[in-house]
Amino acid sequence: MSERVYQYVYGPVPSRRLGKSLGVDIVPYKTCTYDCIYCQLEKTTNKTTVRLDYVPVADVLSEIEEKLLTKVECNYITIAGSGEPTLHASIGEIIGKIKEKTNIPVAVLTNGSLLYLPEVRQSLIKADIVIPSLDAGNEQLFQYVNRPHQDISFDRMVQGLIDFSKQFTGHIWLEVLLVSGITGLAEEVKEIAALTEKIRLEKVQLNTVSRPAYEDFVSAVNSKQMKELAGLFSCPVEIIENTSLAELYDTSLSETTDQDILNLLARRPCTLDGISTGLGMHPHDVAKKLKSLLDKRLITASRAEHGLFYKTTETNHS
Numbered sequence: 005m006s007e008r009v010y011q012y013v014y015g016p017v018p019s020r021r022l023g024k025s026l027g028v029d030i031v032p033y034k035t036c037t038y039d040c041i042y043c044q045l046e047k048t049t050n051k052t053t054v055r056l057d058y059v060p061v062a063d064v065l066s067e068i069e070e071k072l073l074t075k076v077e078c079n080y081i082t083i084a085g086s087g088e089p090t091l092h093a094s095i096g097e098i099i100g101k102i103k104e105k106t107n108i109p110v111a112v113l114t115n116g117s118l119l120y121l122p123e124v125r126q127s128l129i130k131a132d133i134v135i136p137s138l139d140a141g142n143e144q145l146f147q148y149v150n151r152p153h154q155d156i157s158f159d160r161m162v163q164g165l166i167d168f169s170k171q172f173t174g175h176i177w178l179e180v181l182l183v184s185g186i187t188g189l190a191e192e193v194k195e196i197a198a199l200t201e202k203i204r205l206e207k208v209q210l211n212t213v214s215r216p217a218y219e220d221f222v223s224a225v226n227s228k229q230m231k232e233l234a235g236l237f238s239c240p241v242e243i244i245e246n247t248s249l250a251e252l253y254d255t256s257l258s259e260t261t262d263q264d265i266l267n268l269l270a271r272r273p274c275t276l277d278g279i280s281t282g283l284g285m286h287p288h289d290v291a292k293k294l295k296s297l298l299d300k301r302l303i304t305a306s307r308a309e310h311g312l313f314y315k316t317t318e319t320n321h322s
């Protein structure tokens with residue numbers, strides 16, 4: 005068993021959009037500008053637009069460096085995680101330093117809400133791919149689905165996306181996540197599609213809910229509807245298949261250790277399903293390892309509204 009406990013780096017994890025992705029989490033759990041109804045984490049505990057060095061840059065970089073020395077194989081280094089990464093005031097420095105250390109492309113998963121700030125747009129300039137979100141075509145649905153911080157209006161957010169797309173020379177893949185019966189309707193998607201014409205993007209990644217969401221009333225758009233809705237865009241659209249977990253298991257990732265599970269749970273509490281998806285492990289293997297970790301009292305389990313969540317005995321989300 006590896007002894008190294010990483011705090012900010014996780015994976016590589018199989019990603020539906022990015023293949024094998026080495027994740028870098030640079031904001032504390034549920035520190036976000038939004039509180040989306042479809043969030044697979046919990047309710048946003050720190051809804052903010054305040055940009056800070058939430059975690060020390062030097063520690064993040066030294067973990068990445070260490071991981072790279074292990075000759076880790078991945079398609080992307082992805083800045084994402086359990087909150088909104090552009091809230092980290094030094095995200096630009098982190099991206100720049102990663103680019104100095106490796107040729108592995110850097111992707112940023114962002115909700116795009118802070119791109120109205122010139123300094124945030126500038127901070128992402130060195131990334132290879134930026135994947136921002138646009139989940140609604142008007143203010144009313146934006147408020148309903150994303151429940152943004154009061155500083156962020158729909159018009160401001162959309163203008164940020166447009167301005168960023170003019171400035172950024174890398175790839176922009178716009179994620180549009182549709183929720184059945186709410187945004188997954190032709191008239192709503194037409195509004196989103198009209199906005200995408202103003203954004204210089206390579207493609208839309210049309211997605212829907214694939215994991216248990218925070219709100220019970222959130223459900224996935226079926227694949228037939230997804231295909232029909234994809235036809236409403238004039239730009240290239242990639243439908244993110246709701247691949248079953250089993251199809252995502254990658255034998256090269258199957259040697260997951262107890263420590264990998266502990267590293268993941270130290271960052272955030274997860275259900276068995278969440279661990280299985282996050283680490284690309286078969287649920288049976290996860291269950292066996294969880295039992296052994298529970299027996300050793302290294303983790304605890306507690307029932308929450310949305311399932312049985314496991315966490316390390318020393319988990320600290322502050």
Ligand code: SF4
Nearest residue numbers: 036038039040043115
């Ligand atoms: S932007 Fe992402 S992390 Fe933030 S609330 Fe929405 S889904 Fe959750």
